[in-house]
Amino acid sequence: MTVIEIICHEEAGLGRGREVLDQVQSYLDDRQQGYRVHTTAYPGHIFDLVPELLDNFQKESRLLVIGGDGTLHELVAVLQAKQVDIPLTYLPAGSGNDFSRYFQQDKSSLSDYLAPLVEERSPKTLPIYHYQLGQHGRRRSLVNSLGLGFDSVVIEQAIKLKESKGIFRKTWGNKLRYLVGLFQSLPRLSLFNCQLKIDGRPYHFDRCALVVFMNNPYFGGGIHLYPLEKIKDRQVSVIVIHDIKAQGILDLLYRIFISHQQESSPYMTHLSGKVVEVEINRPMISQVDGESLMIDQYPVRVWQGQQDFYL
Numbered sequence: 001m002t003v004i005e006i007i008c009h010e011e012a013g014l015g016r017g018r019e020v021l022d023q024v025q026s027y028l029d030d031r032q033q034g035y036r037v038h039t040t041a042y043p044g045h046i047f048d049l050v051p052e053l054l055d056n057f058q059k060e061s062r063l064l065v066i067g068g069d070g071t072l073h074e075l076v077a078v079l080q081a082k083q084v085d086i087p088l089t090y091l092p093a094g095s096g097n098d099f100s101r102y103f104q105q106d107k108s109s110l111s112d113y114l115a116p117l118v119e120e121r122s123p124k125t126l127p128i129y130h131y132q133l134g135q136h137g138r139r140r141s142l143v144n145s146l147g148l149g150f151d152s153v154v155i156e157q158a159i160k161l162k163e164s165k166g167i168f169r170k171t172w173g174n175k176l177r178y179l180v181g182l183f184q185s186l187p188r189l190s191l192f193n194c195q196l197k198i199d200g201r202p203y204h205f206d207r208c209a210l211v212v213f214m215n216n217p218y219f220g221g222g223i224h225l226y227p228l229e230k231i232k233d234r235q236v237s238v239i240v241i242h243d244i245k246a247q248g249i250l251d252l253l254y255r256i257f258i259s260h261q262q263e264s265s266p267y268m269t270h271l272s273g274k275v276v277e278v279e280i281n282r283p284m285i286s287q288v289d290g291e292s293l294m295i296d297q298y299p300v301r302v303w304q305g306q307q308d309f310y311l
């Protein structure tokens, strides 16, 4: 008999994880479906918990994860690092849920998320990205985006706002936190030059604010940064925000938040290829799936990978 191993970050989405877990348990109890619950007790707990789980994983075992993008990122990172081919079921419970916003946009009810697992439908393969820092770094994985530059400063500021009191603590306040965080971070905007290599072909950009590898057109919790057409097989998309001056910032904000005409912006370039590399001549504050990372080894090389999901 199938046993579902549930990994849950109860505090995700300011407690939404616990609510979703309760709903999932009653759904599975009603169907007399066996399961075990493993809650994460500290940041990065998944890196200890999942290897233990995998040691006892049976042919009939299934993995279900409840949490925000950060929790999904960590689980996919462990499975990919161990090169185990186990399909996942994902129930979004964060405040941003960018992965779900794009890849699970046809789902709304609990049954939409759980039926493919419970009814043992065939898993579907979704694109993820692998990345490597420096020539000798190990292969790592991500599900949404890897951004070098301003985006990470804004995300750090938005996280501080989430930890503060009042309106910023609301789960629906994600876009507001990001926007306020963005304006508060403008004085810390630091521009850089970068070299890109797309399948071996070189590109150079000056006065850049951000280089972001995007497996998903959304970032920062629902912000539609760039209208990527359907994600192409084995291709990596990179967006560069460049040649920034004061009026460029206003133009970009207007296009991203109001007119949605990013494609004709003189300050934004979208490139894609099978292997994309970026080189910047100084350490950069960065974000991977919404979590901060300091990058000081180059090139950063990105290529597409795959992860199976019950969808």
Ligand SMILES: Nc1ncnc2c1ncn2[C@@H]1O[C@H](COP(=O)(O)OP(=O)(O)OP(=O)(O)O)[C@@H](O)[C@H]1O
Pocket (backbone or CB within 6 Å): 009, 010, 011, 012, 013, 014, 040, 041, 042, 043, 044, 045, 067, 068, 069, 070, 071, 072, 074, 093, 094, 095, 096, 097, 290, 291
């Ligand atoms: N019990 C815990 N206490 C503190 N942090 C935890 C705990 N369990 C997991 N984490 C960490 O919290 C981070 C964020 O988790 P997650 O993305 O699931 O929630 P969230 O930040 O509320 O959601 P969102 O990113 O959508 O706002 C992860 O890096 C994870 O390691």
